[in-house]
Structures are given as C-alpha cells and as structure tokens.
Amino acid sequence: MVFTTAIKYFFQRIIWVCCAALLCACGSSQQAFFIVNEQGQSLAVVRDQVYMGGAWESALIVGGLPRCQRRYALPGQQKNKFSLDVYRPEPGVFILNAGKRWYVTSLESCDFQQYQTPPPEPGELIGHFQVKNNQLQYVGSQPEKPHASP
Numbered sequence: 001m002v003f004t005t006a007i008k009y010f011f012q013r014i015i016w017v018c019c020a021a022l023l024c025a026c027g028s029s030q031q032a033f034f035i036v037n038e039q040g041q042s043l044a045v046v047r048d049q050v051y052m053g054g055a056w057e058s059a060l061i062v063g064g065l066p067r068c069q070r071r072y073a074l075p076g077q078q079k080n081k082f083s084l085d086v087y088r089p090e091p092g093v094f095i096l097n098a099g100k101r102w103y104v105t106s107l108e109s110c111d112f113q114q115y116q117t118p119p120p121e122p123g124e125l126i127g128h129f130q131v132k133n134n135q136l137q138y139v140g141s142q143p144e145k146p147h148a149s150p
Helices: 002-024
Strands: 028-035 042-049 056-064 068-073 083-090 093-098 101-106 112-114 124-132 135-140
Touching: 028 124, 028 135, 042 135, 056 101
Parallel strands: none
Antiparallel strands: 028 042, 042 056, 056 068, 083 093, 083 124, 093 101, 101 112, 124 135
C-alpha cells in the first residue's frame, strides 16, 4: 500500500511539472520590419508575450548598421490594437506615433526619444506597424496612382 501511494504521488508531481512547463512554453513572439536601404538599416518592432493570454511587451529596434543597433521599449500598447505610424521628415530620421505618444529616432546614431508635445510637421507618412489577424506586420503607404480617364 505504501508503495502504490508513493507511485501515485510521484506521478502527480510529474503531471504538475509537465503542466507548468507546458504553460511556460506557451509564450509568443512577433516581429515586423521596415528595411530602409540595402546597407542593412532598418526599423523593427518586436512584441513578446511571456505566457498565452498575458500582456505583450513591445520594443523598437533601430538598426543603423554598421554603426549601431539599439532596442527601446514601447510602453502603453494594447493587446491587439498595436499601431505605430512611421513618418520620415528627412533621410535617416523617423518620427513615430503611437496614439498620444510621439517619438523621434535617427539611423545615424540610433538615438530615440519621446516628444513632450506632438511635432507640428512630422513629415511624410511612409507606413505603419499594426496587428492584423493577431499578427504584427509593417504596411507601407502607397502613393495614389492616377486613374486613367476613359
């Protein structure tokens, strides 16, 4: 009887450990990229979820290769309503908008900072990072094509 009770508790512990390992392994990670040029310069957004149904932690990776590459947290993004507009006021400089938050980053130095007030002229909207069908993606802005008249 003592032997069967020990085996029972042993298997219960194994089941609990397997369930905990399975729960911990259910996290997720998503990435989306905007490639600026052929030299490897890019902006990327990475979203990590520690466990299924948990909060997403978002970060911007500024890749000003070969000089620098840095990762910056993007706080305050909602679960599936992630949106980050990308503007280019001049080559190598990007202004980012996430709701009421505005940021500026440079590929030259990989600097990143938040604006205290929205910029009056953010530049040309070149695209945005968004979650669509539960997947993070970058969507570039397409200039309108002129319609041919019949």
